Amino acid sequence: MEPKSPKYLGIGYLKKHLNFIKNSSYQGVGGIWKIGASKSGPVLGITIHTHGNEPSGLAVLEYFREKFPLEQRLKNGVVIFSLNNIRATERFLAAKNTEEKMSSRFVDINMNRLPDNVMRCNKNDSRYEIRRVQELKNIWEQFDVGFDIHSTTQENDGMIMNIGAVHPQLIRGFPITDIITNIENVQIAKPAVFFYGNGSIPVMGIEAGSHESPQAFTRAIACTEVLLKNLGMIEGGTTTNDQKYREYFVDSSLIFPDASYSLVKQFKPYEEVIAGQKIATNGKHNLFAPLTGHVILAPSGMTVKNLDEEVMFFVRPPKITIFE
Ligand SMILES: [Zn+2]
Numbered sequence: 001m002e003p004k005s006p007k008y009l010g011i012g013y014l015k016k017h018l019n020f021i022k023n024s025s026y027q028g029v030g031g032i033w034k035i036g037a038s039k040s041g042p043v044l045g046i047t048i049h050t051h052g053n054e055p056s057g058l059a060v061l062e063y064f065r066e067k068f069p070l071e072q073r074l075k076n077g078v079v080i081f082s083l084n085n086i087r088a089t090e091r092f093l094a095a096k097n098t099e100e101k102m103s104s105r106f107v108d109i110n111m112n113r114l115p116d117n118v119m120r121c122n123k124n125d126s127r128y129e130i131r132r133v134q135e136l137k138n139i140w141e142q143f144d145v146g147f148d149i150h151s152t153t154q155e156n157d158g159m160i161m162n163i164g165a166v167h168p169q170l171i172r173g174f175p176i177t178d179i180i181t182n183i184e185n186v187q188i189a190k191p192a193v194f195f196y197g198n199g200s201i202p203v204m205g206i207e208a209g210s211h212e213s214p215q216a217f218t219r220a221i222a223c224t225e226v227l228l229k230n231l232g233m234i235e236g237g238t239t240t241n242d243q244k245y246r247e248y249f250v251d252s253s254l255i256f257p258d259a260s261y262s263l264v265k266q267f268k269p270y271e272e273v274i275a276g277q278k279i280a281t282n283g284k285h286n287l288f289a290p291l292t293g294h295v296i297l298a299p300s301g302m303t304v305k306n307l308d309e310e311v312m313f314f315v316r317p318p319k320i321t322i323f324e
Pocket of ligand 1 (some may be wrong): 050051054150151
């Protein structure tokens, strides 16, 4: 049975923390909560709600405000919490049904599928996310390390979404052992994290679990706490036991050419596929698996709402890695 979410993580509480960060600003940018220690150290950017319907990020905010007040326990450096997509998050928390929740992922465009020229778009661009990304840019650029918290439609044990090189010293002790690599080179357009730091900082995301599951909230909180420890920003060491990771290299994606297509079945997280296997169809044309491996980030049904986004991704069979 699904454990009940603790009371403090109910919608009312999440709204309270959304209001807090919405009304916090740093350097004139709203939706930013900045905590600085007196001793210098790294600038850790923790970004939440890049997608409106992914409340694990607000659970992390709640934790570091009330359960583990970061303002008192930060030893050095600066932590910048950025609630990336404020308007979509407001919609999510005001949603009355599943349909409304699902359409609160973004307002005008997906913040993880940004056009290359996003920073050169008109300041008065009609798309909310374009204007928001432009105002967040100066904040994002200050990060020395970027950590972006997400969740998925289907339940899973969590995934570390690695961008660029894997940083074993930062993920050591995370309660997640599946690492996804190369997605940034396969996905359409640019994810928000592309604009973090100076372009060469360690950046990673997590998919904490399914959007509203208590396990996802707990996992997101645990990862963030471990990351702060690994960076030496809060007290406490993390386990140094050799941990076995499964590293999945993203090879390609599935995109529906138009709305007439649907998957031939519902795919489970990491479901195995064989090269040439029929994956989707519109009755006339079929789409096939390009490799023998697995699928990740599959939708919870057989159809998708947003055609400008991948339906799911194909990953190679995992490589087992043990970091020294
Ligand atoms: Zn997301």
